[in-house]
Amino acid sequence: MPQDPSDYASLDNSSSITLTELAQCCGLSAAELEELVDYNALAPLAVTATERTFSAHWVMPLRTAARMRLDFDLDVFTMAILLGQLIQIDVLQRQVQSLMAQIPVHLRKI
Amino acid sequence: MKYKDYYDILGVPRTASLDDIKKAYRKLARSHHPDMSKAPDAEVRFKEIGEAYATLKDTAKRAAYDELGHPKPGAEFRPPPQWQEDFATGGMSFEDLDLADLLAAMGRGQRDGHQRAMPIKGQDFETSVTLTLEDARRGTTVNLTLADGTSERTLQVTIAPGASQDQKLRLRGKGGKGHNGGADGDIYLHIKLASHAVFRPDHHDLYFDLLLAPWEAALGAEVEVPTLDKPVLLTVPPGTRSGRKLRLRGRGLLADHSDLYAVVRIDVPTALSPRETELFQELAKVSSFNPRATKP
Numbered sequence: 001m002p003q004d005p006s007d008y009a010s011l012d013n014s015s016s017i018t019l020t021e022l023a024q025c026c027g028l029s030a031a032e033l034e035e036l037v038d039y040n041a042l043a044p045l046a047v048t049a050t051e052r053t054f055s056a057h058w059v060m061p062l063r064t065a066a067r068m069r070l071d072f073d074l075d076v077f078t079m080a081i082l083l084g085q086l087i088q089i090d091v092l093q094r095q096v097q098s099l100m101a102q103i104p105v106h107l108r109k110i
Numbered sequence: 111m112k113y114k115d116y117y118d119i120l121g122v123p124r125t126a127s128l129d130d131i132k133k134a135y136r137k138l139a140r141s142h143h144p145d146m147s148k149a150p151d152a153e154v155r156f157k158e159i160g161e162a163y164a165t166l167k168d169t170a171k172r173a174a175y176d177e178l179g180h181p182k183p184g185a186e187f188r189p190p191p192q193w194q195e196d197f198a199t200g201g202m203s204f205e206d207l208d209l210a211d212l213l214a215a216m217g218r219g220q221r222d223g224h225q226r227a228m229p230i231k232g233q234d235f236e237t238s239v240t241l242t243l244e245d246a247r248r249g250t251t252v253n254l255t256l257a258d259g260t261s262e263r264t265l266q267v268t269i270a271p272g273a274s275q276d277q278k279l280r281l282r283g284k285g286g287k288g289h290n291g292g293a294d295g296d297i298y299l300h301i302k303l304a305s306h307a308v309f310r311p312d313h314h315d316l317y318f319d320l321l322l323a324p325w326e327a328a329l330g331a332e333v334e335v336p337t338l339d340k341p342v343l344l345t346v347p348p349g350t351r352s353g354r355k356l357r358l359r360g361r362g363l364l365a366d367h368s369d370l371y372a373v374v375r376i377d378v379p380t381a382l383s384p385r386e387t388e389l390f391q392e393l394a395k396v397s398s399f400n401p402r403a404t405k406p
Contacts, residue, residue, distance in 0.1 A: 004268050005268060005269075005270035007281060007284075008267070008279045008280060008281045008282070008299075009279065009280050009282070010277060010278070010279055011278040011279065011280055011298075012277070012278070024231070024293065025280070025296065056280075059278070059280065059298075060278050060298070063236075063298070071139060071143060071156075071160070072136060072139050072140070072143075073132060073135060073136065073139075073163070073167070094276075094313075097275065097276075097312065098312045098313070100310065101310040101311060101312035101315075101316075101317045102310075102312065102317055102355075102371075102373065104319045104353075104373050104375050105319055106319075106375070
């Protein structure tokens with residue numbers, strides 16, 4: 001039986017995720033995520049009565065940063081810097097993609 | 111059980127300090143990380159380096175490892191009797207484990223037979239699927255093949271209409287099975303869009319090049335243009351310049367919420383008939399248009 005769209009979440013700004021779940025997705029502890037928030041590397045959406053929530057767009061860059069942290073034995077502060085750079089790369093890649101879509105084909109052969 | 115010389119793998123002496131071990135690991139990790147090295151054995155080598163570091167950076171694991179003495183790498187050895195007592199609980203045999211498993215188990219508290227095994231989350235899978243633009247607009251069902259340990263399984267996923275480039279989906283709990291009461295893993299699905307002969311996606315919008323003859327651009331025209339569904343008539347307003355974007359509302363990847371843009375490019379005939387030449391010459395004589403004149 002196929003997984004319906006209701007069985008999955010799109011990891012973008014349209015959905016949110018709790019701190020506990022984000023920690024589980026990324027293999028980080030809640031305390032490590034809080035530390036990333038303290039460094040302004042990670043921005044919560046809101047603090048509910050029970051816990052913080054985040055935009056789901058953080059999941060993939062955080063997973064990448066957490067994997068690199070393990071692979072290179074980095075500390076949380078270095079991971080915070082890395083996360084910022086990963087997000088920046090993602091934003092720039094989207095901008096390039098957007099510009100490439102709008103530029104006529106004959107002008108793209110540089 | 112085969113012995114591995116973790117000091118040799120990291121290229122440090124057996125007396126190396128934790129700082130030296132860390133430095134050696136980082137240096138090797140930088141050169142052998144599969145994202146950075148193109149060597150065919152990069153992944154294996156990186157795993158080996160990681161295994162060595164996981165043991166030597168941990169004081170207790172390093173001490174236990176040092177207890178083994180210094181056999182030749184690859185030589186068969188028997189772990190000390192105390193290890194047998196500590197680890198081989200619950201019917202687990204040393205034959206089922208290798209040195210890395212055994213040392214990793216120390217970190218999970220399994221050396222003390224009285225402790226309960228910690229819950230371990232099931233494996234997460236990251237996989238990608240490439241959709242045609244038509245499938246992205248209309249929605250489709252894809253089959254994901256997942257290598258779950260030694261077996262393979264297939265999971266069908268219905269992608270809703272309106273998928274976009276680099277969209278990421280999380281299928282919670284559909285990854286590997288958890289152990290000791292740990293949660294099942296997730297699947298992270300990365301959607302990519304196949305390149306199209308005509309259309310170029312920008313998030314949910316689409317762009318394509320619309321070639322116009324000079325008179326169509328100057329006088330305006332109704333031209334048939336392609337869309338992902340069926341061709342439609344597009345009105346080109348008089349005086350349309352090259353580079354102008356003409357919008358077809360609701361014809362992007364997310365119906366009703368995204369658009370298709372025709373990017374105008376004015377083309378000219380490369381060979382003219384005598385009559386065409388005559389008409390262009392006539393136009394050149396009567397027209398006051400100068401595209402290089404300074405615009406206010």
